[in-house]
Amino acid sequence: MIIGLPREIKAQEYRVALMPEQVASLRKAGHEVLVERGAGVGSGFEDEDYQTVGAELVDGAEPVFKRAELIVKVKEPQPRECELLRAGQVLFTYLHLAPDASLVDRLLATGVTAIAYETVRDAEGRLPLLFPMSEIAGRVAAQAAARCLEKNAGGRGVLLAGATGVTPARVLVLGGGVVGLNAARILAGMGALVTVLEAAEGRRKQLQAEWEGVFEVEPSGESGLAKHLPEVEVVVGAVLVPGDASPKLIKRADLKRMKSGSVLVDVAIDQGGCFESSRPTTHDQPTYIEEGVVHYCVANIPGAVPRTATAALSRATFPYISAIASEGWLQALSADAGLAAGLSVSGGKLYCPAVARAQGRAYEASPFVPTTAKG
CATH class of the missing domain: 3.40.50.720 (NAD(P)-binding Rossmann-like Domain)
Structure with a gap:
């Protein structure tokens, strides 16, 4: 799979979704990783650190979003990032959709499959990525x-x-x-x-x-x-x-x-x-x-505190990123009830009942009947 790592553009956001060591693991597993130049600098990781472990460095966000099948981020996509998302693509990040109806509208319009860190659960029902x-x-x-x-x-x-x-x-x-x-x-x-x-x-x-x-x-x-x-x-x-x-x-x-x-x-x-x-x-x-x-x-x-926060977050998210990359999002969510709980939107439909309740929207029942939650 082609995995994209864009630079965060939310104001004063210095975290990055993957550290070089995790990019190395993805490359070893046979995946391509596109990294926008400067993506890790705020957390203390230079472009050369990613290039050394096999990432392809690209200029700007557009080629990352255009080529990647899986986009991994830290914060919710900003308006100009939403313009780059497309149907058939997977976005894995914090979304925090409940108070932001306009972001829900933008994501629904793209057709993207968006999975929210903050609602993924482990086998005990806890929120391991939050x-x-x-x-x-x-x-x-x-x-x-x-x-x-x-x-x-x-x-x-x-x-x-x-x-x-x-x-x-x-x-x-x-x-x-x-x-x-x-x-x-x-x-x-x-x-x-x-x-x-x-x-x-x-x-x-x-x-x-x-x-x-x-x-x-x-x-x-x-x-x-x-x-x-x-x-x-x-x-x-x-x-x-x-x-x-x-x-x-x-x-x-x-x-x-x-x-x-x-x-x-x-x-x-x-x-x-x-x-x-x-x-x-x-x-x-x-x-x-x-x-x-x-x-x-x-x-x-x-x-x-981006250095500390990036290390803590990426170590928690990486097993899920690896599963989506290796198995595809459909199989990964079907196999893991906890990951399936993170599904927010896909194919122009809303699947998160909490967001629907907060905004007075209709939503679709989850298409997955997962068997277990990994934790």
Whole structure:
């Protein structure tokens, strides 16, 4: 199969979908790999690194999209990339379609088969391609919160850890999944007083048992928010509904109840955000202030640490990329229930029920009856 690796063009996105070592494995298996010049530079991989392991370097994205049967990316295709997609081609990347009806329309119009990293599941029902970026996003969110609290960033001028005789900052984390746990761990390690609000009783008990003495865990709900919002300096939004739009847990009116210079970090912004006042930002201009509250809503948080993020993501995605390349997408999805769960659109039809629900669209039942999920 011919595999295409384009350079990411989303603002401030430095990750790349494959490292040279993985290109070497694909070449050894007999596949052709087209790499757009400069694709790996942001993650510390030079063109020569790919050429040395047998990749064909090409100038610009157009020849990659024109010749490749399988396109592997990190972020959702931008409008000018959608113009290059075609029927019969496979796109494997993060899509985050629920909040973006226009992208769904563009993908449907191309006829491409698009498989979303974020809804692929393993044999235990977990999200193995979302996990590594959620882990990193949670950790970077903690660092971002610390920076945003600084006075020159518009914050209250508060140090997370406080100082001798000075109370540490109070932090509220909404959601105790991968993002929330990693954010809470790092924030607590930085000295903040952290409370995690988690809806699922079983998950709450697990977190309480494993992290007692590190951070507090309480049930989520309006009463919990009402109690904590006036007290905290930071809120991290880390609520995930796989493939669906994020629920709006903090309304715009709630901002008036928060301290001036406090910080909202919306890690769920790529799924529409879990704060009503959230709108996507970039690493170039990561924040804005509304009602006196600093909002950090970067839609590709792991892109801030591309070397680490590329290594973590590509090692998770590579077995699936290899399976699609070797078996073809039809056979690969038929053989693996977890990979089949990632099918979003194909041949002008929508197959993801969560996206259909979020946008009020009709969708087709999956054409696959997979036997197992690899993990």
